[in-house]
Amino acid sequence: MMLAIYHLYPDLLNLYGDRGNIIAFRRRCEWRGIPVQVREINLGERIDFSDADFLFFGGGSDREQDLMAEDLADRKDNLRKAFEDGLVTLAICGGYQLLGRYYRTLSGQVIPGLNLLDFYTLAGTTRLIGNVAVEIPLPGRMVRVSGFENHSGQTFLGEIKPFGRVLSGHGNNGSDATEGVRYKNVFCSYMHGPLLPKNPALTDYFIQLALERRGRDGFLAPLDNGFEEAANRVMLSRLKVL
């Protein structure tokens, strides 16, 4: 069995080194001998989301996000079905905002989102920028991850769980200490960094979920995470949350 990574619109949405997330997922599969294939999906390409094992949406500038929203609008139902079916998805920043109900600009204009997840985003007057540390619940344990956020939109959650709790930084909106969203196996976050390379526990959890969705044993052989953990520790201790 081959795990299929679908990277959505790599030409459009690749701000802040987002492709590092793809690299991390792929490498950590390869190092364990799990066959993996990366497929880059560009505008207009017809795909069935349920064929994917790991779906990645990155961030982009406004113009590029509009193009992406347009392209996805008529495939919303296919995407919704895949989400309900447990497709492992990571959406960062712009890709995150797109999955929600709407984005309201400073002038009050409401730009509808794909409305797949229950949250909305309001344009803010100041950008929320900086290193961020977040505590994320994984089965049986809490992990502390670090990243870098850079967004002006402030996201507020409806009937949906956050991805994690902010220990340092702004998170979704700078006021309620939530960071990102989790719905089934869909994970959304404002953390660039990129997120997965220096947070290997998270990456491995995603791989495990993807394997289990295909009915495979989710056990993963342990890897040496020396550099990754050291890099994460540097930032957590700088943010005084270690």
Place this chain on the structure above:
Amino acid sequence: MPLRLCAAVWAGKTVAALSRMLGYRGSSLPGHVALRIYSGTLKALARRARKGVVLVTGTNGKTTTNNMIAQVLTGAGHSVIINREGANMLPGIATAFVRGTGVNPAYAFDYAVLEVDEASFPRMVEQVKPDLVVVTNFFRDQLDRYGELDKTISFIREALRKLPRTRLVLNADDPLVAQLGRIGLKTGYFGLAPHGRVLDTSGASREARFCPLCGMNLHYSFYHYSQLGLYECTGCGFTRPDPELQGWEAVSGIEETTCRVALHGQDYRLALPTQGFYNLYNALAAFCAGSTLGLDPEMVVQNLRHYRPETGRLQHFRHHGRPLYLNLVKNPAGFNESLAILLAARGSKDVYIAINDNAADGRDISWLWDVDFELLADPNLGIARFLCSGQRAEEMAVRLKYAGVPPGRIKAEPKIENTVRDMLEGRTDAAYLLATYTALWPTEKALSALTDGK
């Protein structure tokens, strides 16, 4: 001379002298102080340029291009004020004027040649009206500080629109730069004809995909690197302008980079005593600027032949006969060009990479994931060790590991001096040192102290 200007210059000079005595480089503080005392300092001092003010902006190559322009001007006998240390925001530029001029207004100079940070450009030209503006290229750089590239370019475009008498020197090969030719100012273009190293595809394709004027797809016949190449818009027909100054038959060697230059029907031979293909672009920009300012092209070529790189612009050191090359890295496009140099070099080598994340480096280091480190995973390159240093040494090690470099060859040690010492103990034929802005000075300091020098 107004009393406050007098006081500002005097105070700035005092601060400059004091910080030199205390061992600081003091590249911005004197200007800060002078501007605080008299906000019109820049405006007043820039007026003392008898022949003109030249501004160089863009993402990469500002410092080198600026220094090259200064070199060809001084070589032609002009007196020049320059902000040499890459201090390219308003206080740094004010510092250059404060240092280079006297309290006495009779103390004038021919040209001010100033590199200006892209984001500071609009505020700069409110103070100082340039006679000539040179734009090198636009790449994504440190987004956390600047906002997005599109915005930066549009601010520069709006600022230029208010300068009807300014002449432009633009890179024809970069569509993001060449679009500024549409403003209607008197414009000279420089560019590079296809050579042995052109590419059919480009890694940094995002900027290259869409026309900056109409948003339709851009079609490329070839790329030099990143979005630089021969392009044509499938929508509005915007295409690479024919450059009046064009380099061709470019060859990048280990000690020297050469090309022929066609200018007004004449053929010149340009040779630079430095590696790196991108330096040709800087030299072509300087050549084009020199020619626009009326310099004799033969003299320009002569002066560029003796160009000496500044700190961190591929500077050479030697340690027990072993050559060491130090280069500044600050964004994916520039980093990839630095990697191209070491990939082209024969022999065994150590690679040292120091990454800091202070404000001047960009606090967000995720751009490291847009650099093509995967190229370094090839085991036949003769790279013995990868030594990562700086505040984000461990993160750099992670990047290399995920690029496919065997972890056993990677070391992470945040302390720069320790890492430089470790590197100097290597037995490879050469070593390549790459550092972000604030990691550059400590690296250079350690190298100067521990090696036989340049």
